[in-house]
Each structure stands twice: as structure tokens, then as C-alpha cells.
Amino acid sequence: MSTKIAPLSGFPEWLPAERVVEQAFLDIIRETFELHGFVSVETRAVEPVSRLLGKGGDADKEIYGVHRLAADGDSGADSGAGADGDPDKALGLHFDLTVPFARYVLENSGKLTFPFRRYQIQKVWRGERPQEGRFREFTQCDIDIVDAGSLAAHYEAEMPLVIADVFSKLPIGDYRIQVNNRKIPEGFYLGLGLTDIVGTLRIVDKLDKIGPEGVTELLAEAGATDDQIGQCLSLAEISSTDTSFADRVRALGVSHPTLDEGLAELTAVMEAAMAQRPGVLVADLRVARGLDYYTGTVYETQLVGHESYGSVCSGGRYDALASDGRTTYPGVGISIGLSRLLARLVSTGAVRASRPTPTCVVVALGVEEDRPRALAVAAELRGRGIATEIAPSAAKFGKQIKFADRRSIPFVWFLGAEGDSDSVKDIRSGEQVDAESATWTPPAEDLRPVLERVEG
Structure with a gap:
């Protein structure tokens, strides 16, 4: 049996340094969404195929079907049917987060307070041909505002302004939020x-x-x-x-008459937008969005200088996606294609992390007998919010400094001999000072990896 591993296209896996960038983006996005009053929800990965096919234009070409490999009897698995052979119960992986969110609203409408402001950060799956910036599995970061019966028009202006707030905090360079009305x-x-x-x-x-x-x-x-x-x-x-x-x-x-409504x-x-963030929004009347469920304002966002790459953030208003037959729940939402955004920024070297690990300090070990002392120092530093690890084995200090340097860890902690103080060394400058684990604090910029914008 061959041990050769072939890559699976369309399913990105970031290296540690790239993952640090992704997590930093996620933290900023989540924190900004919450600053605007959005609450987090998470929906299941699968939906009935009949629901996924109900909206979304060409979604039938994108859906990944799901079946149990060990299904009993004639389960209809080969045809994508449900476990009991009923095609109406066939399941598929969601291709966006709006369709499952609409279902979530219908199922929980009696427990939600409207207008309901939600954010959702999850993986989605699309069975399309992988190419630059287009994946089969990727992360989306959505916000939506849904109301019962009717939705105030001012929410349509709020969506892109929230995104502008997010993007102003990310090292992505100039961007353009294009807006139109279907x-x-x-x-x-x-x-x-x-x-x-x-x-x-x-x-x-x-x-x-x-x-x-x-x-x-x-x-x-x-x-x-x-x-x-x-x-x-x-x-x-x-x-x-x-x-x-x-x-x-x-x-x-x-x-x-429909044209007049759209213009108004x-x-x-x-x-x-002009009152709050002049110049951030561009009314661009070629923007239409391909999905069928949009009924009003639609959005797309491009990175300036990367227009040919396409949109990295899009969405719009939908009036009829969620309805239980008695009440309709119109909404408006916008989604950051995080994997797509990062793929362009990382591949071009436009954004990087200051180091590929959260570790700020390595506690060196001269002899293995010092490990209990090293554990105590590490515990005290961690208790004060300083990411710390201990050298994997006792070795010469020069070797342990090289270990830290290879991972871009800025500080090495040396345990003092009996009666002597501990010390910490900044391996970039070579400066070494006496230190106590109960009081020593690194410079703020070294406490965590930071994002760096690299101008090309």
C-alpha cells in the first residue's frame, strides 16, 4: 500500500504562521460584530437537500450530498436519498449560512426577540471547481438582521457600515464596498x-x-x-x-414603478453612508448578485488593486426566504468570505504575523532536574497572561536559544542558580536582565503575535 499522500484541492489547510493570521482576523471580526450588538449562533452542517435546492440559483450544482457509508439495506445512499430511502429526507452540506439561518429563525421564532441580530462564523461547502480564491470548503463570517412581518429600510445602510468598521481594523489595504438595489x-x-x-x-x-x-x-x-x-x-x-x-x-x-422604488x-x-463614512460606499449599478433570494439592496466588496479577484464580502436584502405561512421574516445580511480574503492576502505576502506561534517565552533547562522549577515559573507567567513553554529537554543554552529563534519566540528565561535571580533574554537584541516571574512583563507588542501589513 502506497504511503504517498496527495493533496485534496479546494480544501485549504493553513500552516501555523498563516493560521495565526486567520485567528487574528477571526478575533477582530467577532469582537467588532459584538460591538454592534450581534449575537452568535451556530447551525448544523447539514440541511435537507430540498431546502437547499429551494433557493440559491445554481445551488443544485454546488451541494455536497451526505449519506452513511454503513447504511442498512437499500438506503438509497447512491442516489443521495435519506437513510430510509426517502429522497425527501436526503441531506446536503450547506453551501452558505443564510439558508440554514432562515430555517433556524423559523424553528426558533417563538424564542427569539425581533429584530434579531445574529452573527455566524462557520465552514461552508460548495462542490465547484477549485481555482484561485474559490474553495470547496471555506469559512464565512455572516451578520444578519431579521424582523417579523417587516424590516426597516435603515438596516440596509447599517450592514456595509459594520463591514467598513471591521475592515478599518484589518491590515487589508484599500477596499471598495459596492452597493446596488435589485x-x-x-x-x-x-x-x-x-x-x-x-x-x-x-x-x-x-x-x-x-x-x-x-x-x-x-x-x-x-x-x-x-x-x-x-x-x-x-x-x-x-x-x-x-x-x-x-x-x-x-x-x-x-x-x-419598481425602478422608482429601487432608486429611492x-x-x-x-x-x-455619506453621513457616517463618506466615500466608503460606491453605488455601482452593475452589481446584481447571482442568488435568487435577494430582493432589494445588494453588496459586493473588492480589494483595491485586486479587482480581478472579485468580491471578498457580499450579501443583500431578502424578503421571502423565511416564512411559516402565517408570518414572513424579512432580513438583510452580509458575509465576509474569510478564506477567500486570506488566500489573496497570504499568497501575495501582503499580510503576515509577527511570529508563527503564540509563545512569548521559553523557559530554558540546563539540567533535567530543574524541570519542576521551570514548571513553576511557566505556571506563574501563564497565570499573568504570558504565553510560555518549557524547553523540550535539557541542553546547552546556546541550543535552546536557537530553538527559540527558529520559532521566532522573542524571550528565553534562565533559571538562576541557588541564591541567584532568574533572568530573561531578548534574543533579538541580546539584552538580558534579572527577572521575577511574579512581576516581569514583556513589551505589549510582544505579548501576542501581531499582524503586519507588507506593502508590495
């Missing part, structure tokens, strides 16, 4: 006389990937006239960091 292109297309609104949205949403020529060809194949195609492309070219987009749309001469709603979002 009612604008939908109303515009209806005003043009187009009938396949969803199909047109999906085609125009490919503009960044295939360019105007490709979009023109696909729209023509779908039956659009030259004038309709020209108007669709003109709409998609409109963008602004203020509310001037509305006048530019009206200047195209197309009218429809997007104007309100932009006005709120």
Missing part, C-alpha cells in the same frame, strides 16, 4: 420590455468576467434587441460615491 435593474429591464428578468440579471452580473462583448452576445442570444442591450450596458456603467446615480439613471429615459431605497442607503 429593484433598479429589475424595474429598468421591465421598463425596457424584457421578460426574462432573472436571466438578464445573471448575464449582466457576468460583466466583470466576460466583458461588454460577452454580455452583448449572451443578451442577443436571449432575444434582447440592440437598443435593449445598449440600455442594459448603459445602466451597468453607472457608479458614484454619492446620490448622483439616480439622476443618471433617469436620464436614460426608462420608467417603471438606494438613495437612502447612500445618504446614510
